[in-house]
Amino acid sequence: MKLFSHTSSRVTNRSWTTLLVSGLLGAQVAQAIDLDLGSTASIKAAAKEIAHGMVKYYTGNNTGDVPGNLPDPYYWWEAGAMFSSLIDYWFYTGDSQYNEITMQAMLHQVGDDQNFMPMNQSRTLGNDDQAFWGMAAMTAAENKFPDPPEDQPQWLALAQAVYNSQVVRWHTETCGGGLKWQIFTFNNGYTYKNTISNGCFFNIASRLALYTGNMTYAEHADKTWDWMVQIGLISPTYQFFDGSDELKNCTAMDHIQWTYNNGVFMYGAANMYNLTKGDQKWKERLEGIIKGANIFFSKEPPDVMTEVACENNGKCNVDQRSFKAYLSRWMAGTIKLAPFTRDLLMPKLQASAQAAALQCNGPNNECGLRWTKGAEWDGDMGVGEQMAALEIIQSHLIDEVGGPANNKTGTSKGNPAAGGTSQDIQPPSEITMGDRVGAGFVTTIVLVGVIGAAWWMVS
Numbered sequence: 001m002k003l004f005s006h007t008s009s010r011v012t013n014r015s016w017t018t019l020l021v022s023g024l025l026g027a028q029v030a031q032a033i034d035l036d037l038g039s040t041a042s043i044k045a046a047a048k049e050i051a052h053g054m055v056k057y058y059t060g061n062n063t064g065d066v067p068g069n070l071p072d073p074y075y076w077w078e079a080g081a082m083f084s085s086l087i088d089y090w091f092y093t094g095d096s097q098y099n100e101i102t103m104q105a106m107l108h109q110v111g112d113d114q115n116f117m118p119m120n121q122s123r124t125l126g127n128d129d130q131a132f133w134g135m136a137a138m139t140a141a142e143n144k145f146p147d148p149p150e151d152q153p154q155w156l157a158l159a160q161a162v163y164n165s166q167v168v169r170w171h172t173e174t175c176g177g178g179l180k181w182q183i184f185t186f187n188n189g190y191t192y193k194n195t196i197s198n199g200c201f202f203n204i205a206s207r208l209a210l211y212t213g214n215m216t217y218a219e220h221a222d223k224t225w226d227w228m229v230q231i232g233l234i235s236p237t238y239q240f241f242d243g244s245d246e247l248k249n250c251t252a253m254d255h256i257q258w259t260y261n262n263g264v265f266m267y268g269a270a271n272m273y274n275l276t277k278g279d280q281k282w283k284e285r286l287e288g289i290i291k292g293a294n295i296f297f298s299k300e301p302p303d304v305m306t307e308v309a310c311e312n313n314g315k316c317n318v319d320q321r322s323f324k325a326y327l328s329r330w331m332a333g334t335i336k337l338a339p340f341t342r343d344l345l346m347p348k349l350q351a352s353a354q355a356a357a358l359q360c361n362g363p364n365n366e367c368g369l370r371w372t373k374g375a376e377w378d379g380d381m382g383v384g385e386q387m388a389a390l391e392i393i394q395s396h397l398i399d400e401v402g403g404p405a406n407n408k409t410g411t412s413k414g415n416p417a418a419g420g421t422s423q424d425i426q427p428p429s430e431i432t433m434g435d436r437v438g439a440g441f442v443t444t445i446v447l448v449g450v451i452g453a454a455w456w457m458v459s
């Protein structure tokens with residue numbers, strides 16, 4: 001995942017084009033998506049329209065294209081995230097029209113070791129990137145998405161494979177533990193231990209524990225949480241900071257905060273809460289995380305989710321435009337597994353869904369990024385914007401579905417030993433010196449860290 005990637009100028013150009021388009025069409029198209037949260041039919045209709053707008057970007061099922069890949073400028077991980085949204089879309093609405101492309105894409109990207117590490121993605125393959133596909137497979141098992149043909153890898157086994165390949169990457173030589181962001185030394189960010197990678201691992205481990213009842217997974221979830229607190233990446237007020245550099249033994253960190261870091265831990269904690277049958281420790285943590293999420297909800301209009309670090313300054317990159325999708329997804333999942341959180345989370349889900357529907361007011365009802373802007377389309381559009389609107393709206397169907405399946409109620413076949421052999425993966429031969437130094441990751445991160453710190457001080 002390229003948190004601080006160099007795609008912003010390309011995005012700006014596209015925004016200008018879309019602004020122009022909106023200017024020309026503005027008179028006719030001022031018609032946001034209708035949404036009545038009291039009506040299941042209305043929620044489904046809105047979700048259907050937005051899902052259609054999202055899948056329009058996907059070209060992987062065209063002849064000659066690669067199933068599972070989104071076109072430039074979307075990175076590989078975001079496609080995994082998108083298919084996870086479509087698995088939820090089918091689960092919540094019963095509309096199976098995208099199941100075929102989802103099955104095809106997921107199975108095409110499993111890689112040689114059947115653990116979502118396709119060799120030719122290794123330049124964009126960090127622990128978080130791999131995990132977004134792994135979490136999609138976990139969701140497929142939990143939702144009882146149709147199982148793959150018997151000669152293909154199965155959903156639960158794929159999630160276990162991702163877990164197994166990551167658990168051995170737990171790195172104790174620096175910072176007292178943690179996962180590094182990157183898997184391969186040749187990728188920029190190899191010395192960075194970041195919150196999303198550790199959060200995804202925590203999320204998968206806690207879900208595997210609840211699904212299988214195997215407490216080994218829960219032990220590793222516990223360990224990950226404790227390490228995050230020890231390093232200070234989770235603050236005493238449950239702020240989740242971006243990450244920390246092992247070159248300084250994780251004594252300094254980038255304090256920027258993203259919605260998905262809160263969400264990935266919120267849902268993991270909800271799984272631990274449910275697994276422990278309402279243990280007080282996990283209840284308190286869950287309440288803390290939910291309170292910590294308040295920084296992502298606007299005061300005016302009230303309770304509308306916003307990517308506070310980059311929406312107001314116009315600096316959300318392509319990845320970041322999708323992050324609200326994951327906080328939305330995991331807030332809904334949290335209500336399911338920890339019903340006591342409903343009153344805390346539902347007002348925010350409702351206000352945000354209404355605001356998102358209004359913002360789906362671009363050409364062909366494409367959704368903008370800034371839900372706080374009401375029906376005044378902000379000129380942005382893309383896979384991330386569509387996915388975020390889809391997730392916040394379809395999450396209002398949670399009462400139409402049951403809780404996640406487990407190995408008594410589910411159908412997916414597991415393999416506790418899946419996917420363990422890929423640690424020896426070699427760097428692709430085409431990696432050049434330019435790739436190694438080109439992205440200027442370290443410089444960017446220092447800069448963003450300084451700006452991020454300053455930004456948090458003034459606000």
Ligand SMILES: *[C@@H]1O[C@H](CO)[C@@H](O)[C@H](O)[C@H]1NC(C)=O
Pocket residue numbers: 055061062063097098101
């Ligand atoms: C790809 O999938 C989409 C969504 O299901 C569908 O509308 C489209 O026709 C498919 N394209 C091809 C070439 O099959």
Ligand SMILES: *[C@@H]1O[C@H](CO)[C@@H](O)[C@H](O)[C@H]1NC(C)=O
Pocket residue numbers: 066069108109111118120
């Ligand atoms: C990458 O590898 C897959 C097989 O895992 C192949 O289908 C695809 O064409 C390759 N190239 C790209 C750009 O994904």
Ligand SMILES: *[C@@H]1O[C@H](CO)[C@@H](O)[C@H](O)[C@H]1NC(C)=O
Pocket residue numbers: 174175176230231249
């Ligand atoms: C590095 O950090 C870890 C965790 O805080 C700590 O236990 C360890 O002593 C530190 N090592 C050094 C050399 O400072």
Ligand SMILES: *[C@@H]1O[C@H](CO)[C@@H](O)[C@H](O)[C@H]1NC(C)=O
Pocket residue numbers: 212213214407408
């Ligand atoms: C569920 O998983 C646990 C732990 O892996 C195993 O002991 C148990 O037999 C499984 N139950 C079923 C019904 O598969």
Ligand SMILES: *[C@@H]1O[C@H](CO)[C@@H](O)[C@H](O)[C@H]1NC(C)=O
Pocket residue numbers: 214215216217416
């Ligand atoms: C529980 O999970 C651990 C870790 O993946 C594995 O080694 C062990 O075999 C599993 N136990 C069962 C009963 O599935």
Ligand SMILES: *[C@@H]1O[C@H](CO)[C@@H](O)[C@H](O)[C@H]1NC(C)=O
Pocket residue numbers: 273274277278336337338339340402403404
């Ligand atoms: C655990 O989740 C189920 C839904 O899957 C829910 O019915 C149950 O109440 C939850 N347990 C606790 C302790 O909240």
